[in-house]
Structure formats: structure tokens, C-alpha cells
Amino acid sequence: MATIIPFKAVRPARDKVSLVTCRSYDEYSPAELASQLDYNPFSFLHVLNPAYVNMHKLSESIRFKSVHTKYREYKDEEILKQEATPVFYLYEIQSKNKVFTGIIAGTSIADYQNNIIKKHEDTLQYRVEYFKDYLHQTGFNTEPVLITYPDNADLKQWITQRKQRRPLYLFSSLNRDKHTLWRIKDPQEIAWLQAEFANMPSLYIADGHHRSASAELLYKQDKESGNKNLDYFMSFLIAESDLKIxxxxxxxxxxxxxxxxxxxxxxxxxxxxxxxxxxxxxxxxxxxxxxxxxxxxxxxxxxxxxxxxxxxxxxxxxxxxxxxxxxxxxxxxxxxxxxxxxxxxxxxxxxxxxxxxxxxxxxxxxxxxxxxxxxxxxxxxxxxxxxxxxxxxxxxxxxxxxxx
Structure with a gap:
């Protein structure tokens, strides 16, 4: 059985979401990156690389601490806000040729270790350790592991119906994709979703093998701290037929x-x-x-x-x-x-x-x-x-x- 949990997510203020969110840092050319950092003071790129011009001159520890400091500034300025109670999210990405819809949730380190969450790619140890240190020092992760689950008629029907409600966010990104996010906070709805996934014998990592391996390594390193958030890592769960390979x-x-x-x-x-x-x-x-x-x-x-x-x-x-x-x-x-x-x-x-x-x-x-x-x-x-x-x-x- 697969375990998923809601969590007290941190997310952008509603009026700034289209300005805050960005593509993965590695996807930007140097010119694009400089433009975003120069002209968009709300971009999350400022958090990911707060000392852009001098970043290559800084030690790894100082870089990670700078990320943590900038992240705290975004929260203090209420550019980012934290949920009052643990929630799931339903998230849809609509591009020119495809619509992707999935559930954002916490997934279990124990399931990862027990091969309920299954892998198909090898990892490079230096990358796993690097991202583990990043997570340890910054204290957050904003890149979920992409996990796929077997097509499920009940879940599909629930997703279709749930998407008829008013979303928390609806915005377009610069590449003309449309993004819609619904918050799932009703306790009965949360319990139903957890029961649906509990009936699944296996989940499969589609993308994010290094991220999940780093989360496990961090759990092993810091589990004695009593921080229960380390028992899980954030995932974006999507049905097999909805993936584009x-x-x-x-x-x-x-x-x-x-x-x-x-x-x-x-x-x-x-x-x-x-x-x-x-x-x-x-x-x-x-x-x-x-x-x-x-x-x-x-x-x-x-x-x-x-x-x-x-x-x-x-x-x-x-x-x-x-x-x-x-x-x-x-x-x-x-x-x-x-x-x-x-x-x-x-x-x-x-x-x-x-x-x-x-x-x-x-x-x-x-x-x-x-x-x-x-x-x-x-x-x-x-x-x-x-x-x-x-x-x-x-x-x-x-x-x-x-x-x-």
C-alpha cells in the first residue's frame, strides 16, 4: 500500500503567483536568467540564486545559507505564505498540445526504502550528496518528484469533478502554458484520497531519482532530530496515461x-x-x-x-x-x-x-x-x-x- 500525506505547504501570494513561479533554474540561458533577475523582483530565481553575479566565487555552504536567507525574506515580506493546515493540491498544466493533471502530496521515505515507490534510473552519488546538503542547509524543496500511478477510474472521475470548482490559482506563464491549482483541505476528501492510494501496491518514479535519493539520505542523516517532515518528500502524482514520454x-x-x-x-x-x-x-x-x-x-x-x-x-x-x-x-x-x-x-x-x-x-x-x-x-x-x-x-x- 502506498502512503500519501497532506502538508503545510508554502506558496506565493495569490496576486504574485505568475511573477514568483519560474522554470527550473537550469533551463534558463544566461541572458534569460539575467533578464529575469534584473526586471522581476518577485521571481523565485532570486531565492534559488540570490548572489547571481558572484555565486561562482562563494563556497557551497555560503551559497546554501544565502538561499535560506532569501527564502526567509520572501516569507517575511509575505511574497510566500504558509498554509494554516495540511493540504493536498490538484494541479493542471495546459500546454498547446497536452493537458497534465496531478496531485501534489507528501510521499513516504519508508515506501521508497521498501520499494513500494519503484525506481528505473541509476543515480550519481556526488549529485545525491550535493542536493542532500542543499536540502539540509536551505530547509526547503520546491521541485517535487514526478511519480506515476496506475490509471484509476475513481480518481479520474474525482479529478474531473474537482476541476469544476473555483481554483486557488489560475495564471499563464511566459511560454503560454496555463496553470491551475486547486487546494484540497476538506478532511473527508483528504481521507478518501489517502484511501485510494493505500489500495495501490506500487508507485513509479517517472522523473526525480536524484531528488528522492537525496531526501532518503537526508532522512538517514537527520532522523534523530525528530523532524517528521523528513519522513516524506514532495511529489507530483500523475496517472500513467497522462505522462508524455x-x-x-x-x-x-x-x-x-x-x-x-x-x-x-x-x-x-x-x-x-x-x-x-x-x-x-x-x-x-x-x-x-x-x-x-x-x-x-x-x-x-x-x-x-x-x-x-x-x-x-x-x-x-x-x-x-x-x-x-x-x-x-x-x-x-x-x-x-x-x-x-x-x-x-x-x-x-x-x-x-x-x-x-x-x-x-x-x-x-x-x-x-x-x-x-x-x-x-x-x-x-x-x-x-x-x-x-x-x-x-x-x-x-x-x-x-x-x-x-
Whole structure:
């Protein structure tokens, strides 16, 4: 059974929510970041990076303390306000092509440790420890773990009906997405939601493996403090069918000394190859791969499709074992500087342009993994190759804060 809890969230004042919330800090170019910090005094970016110009000169401890201080200032100035009682939220993100709706709640460290909350990605220990120290010193988190649950007819009906009520927030962001937040504070409604999730044997992390691992590490470090907030971490829970799973496409700097003709000849051992010339071609089913090299697109269709495990049958793993490692000498997908990753929500023309400019020699387009593949991996304690999935929705920083 899965445990979720309401919590005393901190959130923006209603009249400032569209000014406070922002994309994840890493998504801003330096120019965008400077513009936001110069012209929007309410942006949560001021909290995340309060000493922007000199941040690189400061020690880690001083940076984190500065974040904590700025966060307290936002609360003191009532730019951010705390709920009087523990609540859940229902949150909808409406973009041009998709609507995402999910529940913001606290999820259990015990469930994470007992594999009720299941994982499919590996983590880097230095990143886990870095974010654990960040949480410890700043005392808050505003980036929930994206967790998916099996489609549930009762929950779906409740969400549909609940969205008919007046929201707490309704605003648009600069990328023209519409955001709507409803507060769930009725004790009976809260208890019903908890009972629905208690009937679920498993939940699955879609995005946020490092955040959840850091929360567990912080719990182990500070649990003797008696702070019960450490027993949980903030999550955005969304039904499986509502997720949007993209692939991560690959760009490689060079052909490892091979000519284009030699490279195509080597690929023919494993793939049926068709020259698509200048057609902007990308795969539309599993075991197909797109490739752009030497000014032309190619489709690569795997010849033999018998695999012992779901891990071996992942398209990202196939590309690694058949192409990247043996032909292009890419051994470490995390650290090799010759490979670059482009999320599948970017147009194919991005890959074409980057190869045509000469920065890269070849680009590969993959077919996205399915939710069933992700779940099967998690159920069998298997790990996806690095940069296998880019999953939406993405949460806005500063919209809801979980204090530790």
C-alpha cells in the first residue's frame, strides 16, 4: 500500500503567483536568467540564486545559507505564505498540445526504502550528496518528484469533478502554458484520497531519482532530530496515461576514424538501412532508428529482435551495444565528452543543423520508451541506460514549497 500525506505547504501570494513561479533554474540561458533577475523582483530565481553575479566565487555552504536567507525574506515580506493546515493540491498544466493533471502530496521515505515507490534510473552519488546538503542547509524543496500511478477510474472521475470548482490559482506563464491549482483541505476528501492510494501496491518514479535519493539520505542523516517532515518528500502524482514520454536523441562528435561508407557498411551487419535523403525522418515504432550523417537521413531497422531481458531490448541499449560502443568507441554514456543528448521534444531540424555546422558528425533519433517498459524495468530492479527518457510534465519552481 502506498502512503500519501497532506502538508503545510508554502506558496506565493495569490496576486504574485505568475511573477514568483519560474522554470527550473537550469533551463534558463544566461541572458534569460539575467533578464529575469534584473526586471522581476518577485521571481523565485532570486531565492534559488540570490548572489547571481558572484555565486561562482562563494563556497557551497555560503551559497546554501544565502538561499535560506532569501527564502526567509520572501516569507517575511509575505511574497510566500504558509498554509494554516495540511493540504493536498490538484494541479493542471495546459500546454498547446497536452493537458497534465496531478496531485501534489507528501510521499513516504519508508515506501521508497521498501520499494513500494519503484525506481528505473541509476543515480550519481556526488549529485545525491550535493542536493542532500542543499536540502539540509536551505530547509526547503520546491521541485517535487514526478511519480506515476496506475490509471484509476475513481480518481479520474474525482479529478474531473474537482476541476469544476473555483481554483486557488489560475495564471499563464511566459511560454503560454496555463496553470491551475486547486487546494484540497476538506478532511473527508483528504481521507478518501489517502484511501485510494493505500489500495495501490506500487508507485513509479517517472522523473526525480536524484531528488528522492537525496531526501532518503537526508532522512538517514537527520532522523534523530525528530523532524517528521523528513519522513516524506514532495511529489507530483500523475496517472500513467497522462505522462508524455520522449526519447533522448544522440549526437556524436566524430565517426571514430571511419569514413561514412565504412560506417554504413558496419551498420549493415545489424540493421536494414534505407537512405531517406533529405526527408526529416524519425522512427515511428520500436526497433527503428533515425540517423543523420553526411547531409542525408537514414532509417535503420534492427534485423534480429530476440532479447533475453527488457533491458537488452530497450532501443537506447540496442543503440549502445550495436553502434555507440563497438563502432564509435563511446563507453561511458554519462561522462564521454564526444556524445551529446537532445530531448525528443526538440525538432529534428535541431539535430540536422548541429551536424551541418560541423560540431557533430552524426545524429541518432530514437523511438521513445513506453510506460510498460519503464514499469517492467522497475519491477525487476533493472536500470535504464543514462539519458533514455525525457518525461513531461515539468513543474514550476516556487509554486509549492515543502519545508524540512
Amino acid at each position: 520522449y526519447e533522448y536523441n544522440r549526437l556524436v562528435n566524430d565517426l571514430n576514424g571511419l569514413t561514412k561508407a565504412d560506417f554504413l557498411s558496419a551498420l549493415a551487419k545489424y540493421f536494414d538501412i534505407e537512405n531517406r535523403h533529405l526527408e526529416l525522418w524519425k522512427p515511428d515504432k520500436k526497433f527503428e532508428f533515425g540517423m543523420y550523417v553526411g547531409g542525408e537521413f537514414y532509417s535503420l531497422t534492427l534485423k534480429h529482435k530476440q532479447f533475453a531481458t527488457v533491458h537488452q531490448a530497450l532501443d537506447a541499449q540496442i543503440l549502445y551495444t550495436k553502434v555507440l560502443q563497438p563502432l564509435l568507441d563511446i563507453n561511458d554514456l554519462r561522462s564521454d565528452e564526444r556524445i551529446t543528448y537532445i530531448p525528443g521534444n526538440k525538432p529534428i531540424t535541431t539535430i540536422k543543423e548541429m551536424v551541418d555546422e560541423g560540431t557533430f558528425a552524426v545524429g541518432f533519433m530514437l523511438y521513445p520508451a513506453s510506460i510498460d517498459e519503464i514499469k517492467e524495468l522497475a519491477d525487476n530492479n533493472l536500470i535504464m541506460p543514462p539519458k533514455s527518457t525525457y518525461i513531461e510534465p515539468k513543474f514550476r519552481s516556487g509554486l509549492v514549497v515543502y519545508e524540512l
